[in-house]
Amino acid sequence: MDDNQTKIESNTDSNIDQAKASSTLDSQQERLDVEGKNRDFIRCTFCSCLILRPSIAALTEKSEINLPKIERAKVEESSCRKFWLVQDIYQFENLSFSRTVDDMKYLACAECDIGPIGYQDQSDKTSYIAFERVSYTEK
Numbered sequence: 001m002d003d004n005q006t007k008i009e010s011n012t013d014s015n016i017d018q019a020k021a022s023s024t025l026d027s028q029q030e031r032l033d034v035e036g037k038n039r040d041f042i043r044c045t046f047c048s049c050l051i052l053r054p055s056i057a058a059l060t061e062k063s064e065i066n067l068p069k070i071e072r073a074k075v076e077e078s079s080c081r082k083f084w085l086v087q088d089i090y091q092f093e094n095l096s097f098s099r100t101v102d103d104m105k106y107l108a109c110a111e112c113d114i115g116p117i118g119y120q121d122q123s124d125k126t127s128y129i130a131f132e133r134v135s136y137t138e139k
């Protein structure tokens with residue numbers, strides 16, 4: 001009974017292209033205008049809903065903030081460091097608030113309700129939109 005000797009050696013010389021998509025952040029030059037504010041329109045990645053008009057938010061670097069995964073969009077939990085800082089919630093074009101966790105209120109797109117795309121610090125009501133969780137357009 002030795003017909004179980006099916007040795008499958010998969011020596012496939014597959015050229016695994018490990019060309020890592022080079023960090024897009026570099027090419028984006030941080031998307032700042034001359035005043036250090038957002039140069040572009042900031043939109044929801046999922047439905048393109050407008051969140052912020054240009055020249056509203058200052059790019060800021062925080063100690064790492066963990067944002068939970070976005071269930072409906074299969075975006076994993078990630079720690080974010082770069083945020084667009086918005087002092088006044090009335091500067092947002094469209095935004096909704098989701099649950100409050102500890103001292104934060106998570107922010108979501110008002111149109112499709114997908115989030116969190118950022119958070120609001122409840123101690124001083126400053127809002128932070130995660131740089132990597134929104135998209136950018138010139139119009």
Ligand SMILES: [Zn+2]
Pocket residue numbers: 044045046047048049109110111112113114
């Ligand atoms: Zn949306």
